[in-house]
Amino acid sequence: MSTSSTTIPPCSLEFALRLEGFAVHASADGADLLAGRPPGGWGCLVVDYNLQLGNGLDLIARLRSRGILWPAILMTTAPAAALRERAADAGILIVEKPLLGDALPDAIRRSFGG
Numbered sequence: 001m002s003t004s005s006t007t008i009p010p011c012s013l014e015f016a017l018r019l020e021g022f023a024v025h026a027s028a029d030g031a032d033l034l035a036g037r038p039p040g041g042w043g044c045l046v047v048d049y050n051l052q053l054g055n056g057l058d059l060i061a062r063l064r065s066r067g068i069l070w071p072a073i074l075m076t077t078a079p080a081a082a083l084r085e086r087a088a089d090a091g092i093l094i095v096e097k098p099l100l101g102d103a104l105p106d107a108i109r110r111s112f113g114g
Contacts, residue, residue: 020105049076071111
């Protein structure tokens with residue numbers, strides 16, 4: 001996740017998702033997922049668009065190329081039409097920041113077919 005002022009600190013997002021009943025593995029930039037073995041089981045990637053070393057769409061593409069084919073949700077503020085189109089073409093759902101209400105937990109549940 002980005003350290004910009006528009007991004008929820010990872011610990012706050014982790015806490016909120018855990019309260020919703022989700023098991024959470026947080027990563028500042030996804031490097032641990034790229035460097036290690038792909039995680040087993042099933043999950044959902046929740047990725048901020050603004051990362052320190054690139055953007056969330058590129059990170060998701062790199063993870064998918066390594067066999068992590070989980071559903072993905074991209075968090076961003078005021079996405080341009082081109083970004084929306086690129087995300088849609090990749091099957092990535094966008095949840096806009098600031099995060100309001102249950103938008104993110106609901107999106108995660110939908111990604112699991114719930």
